[in-house]
Amino acid sequence: MNNKVKFLFIALALGAGFLLPNLLNKAKTMHVDLSEYCMLSTKLCEQDGVKIQLNKDRAHPLMPVEIQVFWPNAEAEQLLVSLQGKEMDMGVVKYQLDMIKPNVYQGEIILPVCTEDSMTWYGTIAEGENSVQAAVRMTR
Structure with a gap:
């Protein structure tokens, strides 16, 4: 040859x-069909009995956003949030939410900077083997 x-x-x-x-x-x-995801904002979102809320309607890069989750009958001390970008591959970001009182978890998420003006981050919030699907809209 x-x-x-x-x-x-x-x-x-x-x-x-x-x-x-x-x-x-x-x-x-x-x-990815985002209609299956709980789009997080200041309005309470519910999926499979789990209620989730942010302290802001939209996240901004490198700015902390507080997330609060009410998970009935939860036994874990922490929840694990795993998110990845829809419009751009920026890997998977993970956050931990701590139990602040029975069945209520709270924490901060800080999303990385990307070159797009806006981006959707989607993924899961997990309590042991159980999880719900959630998404966050980020703008500059």
Whole structure:
């Protein structure tokens, strides 16, 4: 086989190896149906009996937003919040909410800066094996 053809195949394989995972991940996150998620704001949102509320309607990059969760019959000392960006892959950010009284959890989330003017962060709030789906809208 010609050396130029071999080099071309190697270059294509390397390029696909670097680019394909990002493209597949982007395609997956672009098709997330946010109607299944509790869109968090100052209005109380309820999913599967769990009530969630923020102290602001929208989050802003690097600005703390307080989140409060009422989880009936919860036994965990903390809840785990895991969020990822819908419009841009910025990895997964994780936060811990502490129990402030029985069945009530509170904490702060601080979302990272991105190059977009607005972005939706979606993911889960988990209490042990149980979880609810939540999303936060962030603007600059």
